[in-house]
Amino acid sequence: MNHTLETILNHRSIRKFTEDKLTNEQIHTLIKAAQQASTSSNVMAYTIIGVTDPILKNELRKVSGQTYVEHNGHLFVFCGDLHRISQLAKPEELVEMEETIESTEQFIVTTIDAALSAQNLAIAAESMGLGICYLGSLRNDIYRVSELLGLPEYVIPLFGMAVGTPAHKPELKPRLPFEAVYHENKYKTDESQQTSISFYDAQLQEYYQTRSSNTKTDKWSGQMIRKYRNPIRMDVSSFVKEQKLNKR
Ligand SMILES: Cc1cc2nc3c(=O)[nH]c(=O)nc-3n(C[C@H](O)[C@H](O)[C@H](O)COP(=O)(O)O)c2cc1C
Missing domain, CATH: 3.40.109.10 (NADH Oxidase)
Structure with a gap:
């Protein structure tokens, strides 16, 4: 690399x-x-x-x-x-x-x-x-x-x-899977999107629980819903x- x-x-x-x-x-x-x-x-x-x-x-x-x-x-x-x-x-x-x-x-x-x-x-x-x-x-x-x-x-x-x-x-913060952010030719709205998000929720939860400081239990989807329900x-x-x- x-x-x-x-x-x-x-x-x-x-x-x-x-x-x-x-x-x-x-x-x-x-x-x-x-x-x-x-x-x-x-x-x-x-x-x-x-x-x-x-x-x-x-x-x-x-x-x-x-x-x-x-x-x-x-x-x-x-x-x-x-x-x-x-x-x-x-x-x-x-x-x-x-x-x-x-x-x-x-x-x-x-x-x-x-x-x-x-x-x-x-x-x-x-x-x-x-x-x-x-x-x-x-x-x-x-x-x-x-x-x-x-x-x-x-x-x-x-x-x-x-x-x-x-x-x-x-520690490096993981990102959404490739398939979530890269779509070919047309915007993808099928169930693969939900699969990606569920995968990422589990991955980010693991990151939050095991990182060396400020550990917490949280998921990306929950964080985002909270964020977007509260206008700032x-x-x-x-x-x-x-x-x-x-x-x-
Ligand atoms: C435009 C922008 C604004 C941001 N504002 C803040 C901020 O005010 N405070 C903060 O601690 N981090 C801020 N961040 C950092 C993001 O929280 C961070 O990039 C994201 O959670 C991913 O984590 P990472 O950069 O460690 O990979 C901001 C990032 C961007 C791109």
């Missing part, structure tokens, strides 16, 4: 880091890797904010409720960004561009672009022996995060990523629209 595949297949989220800070050189390498991701029509509809100010990190930790937002080697926040594009235009041109910038299509473009750059950064970090954890928890209060980071219109904070030297090594972050919708994205 080549090194790239080894790195990818060894991924696990890291939630405890040593005190070591990333060097400027490491940060530059990671951002270069993030930037080299494919990007829709070369729009590059994202901005990555590195948060180094301890007070700001503390405030973001309060939003997320997760200690590793504050204690890590470096904190990145990935934003969907069409502000940069809007700034290219003269006022009369911007009026004509608004319909496109504010469309659902362009909202999707920003989220895909940001996610691709993030995953490139994640793999680059892991290939350098660092660990990462994505942080959707920053959307617990998306208005506050936007205010803390001073985001202008057409910019939305999507998620953070804590990066640093791992201070633990959790319902203010994200109004926030995105107030930032003038996903409006049309």
Whole structure:
């Protein structure tokens, strides 16, 4: 197996880091890797904010409720960004561009672009022996995060990523079977899907019961039903629209 595949297949989220800070050189390498991701029509509809100010990190930790937002080697926040594009235009041109910038299509473009750059950064970090954890928890209060980071219109904070030297090594979390996520030619809705899920429920249950920390008894299907029965972050919708994205 080549090194790239080894790195990818060894991924696990890291939630405890040593005190070591990333060097400027490491940060530059990671951002270069993030930037080299494919990007829709070369729009590059994202901005990555590195948060180094301890007070700001503390405030973001309060939003997320997760200690590793504050204690890590470096904190990145990935934003969907069409502000940069809007700034290219003269006022009369911007009026004509608004319909496109504010469309659902362009909202999707920003989220895909940001996610691709993030995953490139994640793999680059892991290939350098660092660990990462994505942080959707920053959307617990998306208005506050936007205010803390001073985001202008057409910019939305999507998620953070804590990066640093791992201070633990959790077991790999199993994934759904191949057949569940890969369908050939047409979407499969037959009973094989239920078989895959039952198989995975048993596998994940075993993982939760035998892992070295935070053991519990739980199944994937039960977790997902609970998750989707309890709406959270319902203010994200109004926030995105107030930032003038996903409006049309
Ligand atoms: C967009 C996104 C947001 C996430 N947000 C959080 C988070 O806020 N806190 C956290 O501890 N893990 C977060 N994760 C990590 C997932 O929980 C984790 O990737 C998943 O459970 C699989 O585990 P693994 O990464 O260890 O294989 C997030 C992952 C993604 C992709």
